[in-house]
Amino acid sequence: MQNNAVKGKGYGTQAERLALRFVFDVLGMTTVLADAIRENTRSQHVLKKGGFRFVGEDEIFRYYCIDR
Numbered sequence: 001m002q003n004n005a006v007k008g009k010g011y012g013t014q015a016e017r018l019a020l021r022f023v024f025d026v027l028g029m030t031t032v033l034a035d036a037i038r039e040n041t042r043s044q045h046v047l048k049k050g051g052f053r054f055v056g057e058d059e060i061f062r063y064y065c066i067d068r
């Protein structure tokens with residue numbers, strides 16, 4: 001997802017949805033943590049759109065969490 005040519009086409013949203021389905025439904029995890037570099041507002045938007053909630057931040061990262 002680091003190549004600019006593939007950004008903004010919905011792949012990140014779809015990848016996040018599939019990853020969450022896998023870890024919750026197949027692996028049986030109950031909580032997933034995520035972080036995004038503060039400057040990456042696109043990543044933060046995709047996390048929030050997928051149901052992650054903001055839980056904290058420091059000088060470099062913003063931190064998110066989602067429960068099953």
Ligand SMILES: CC(C)(COP(=O)(O)OP(=O)(O)OC[C@H]1O[C@@H](n2cnc3c(N)ncnc32)[C@H](O)[C@@H]1OP(=O)(O)O)[C@@H](O)C(=O)NCCC(=O)NCCS
Nearest residue numbers: 001002007008009010011012013036037040041042043045
């Ligand atoms: C973050 C990343 C994985 C998202 O993947 P993607 O395929 O580009 O994302 P999508 O196309 O599924 O969705 C992009 C969404 O962000 C929105 N968006 C675009 N630029 C934005 C910005 N500067 N600020 C906030 N939102 C933005 C789009 O409108 C879209 O939202 P919508 O679906 O509600 O309209 C990818 O773009 C990226 O930056 N990859 C490299 C960096 C990386 O690996 N980051 C993860 C750790 S920080």
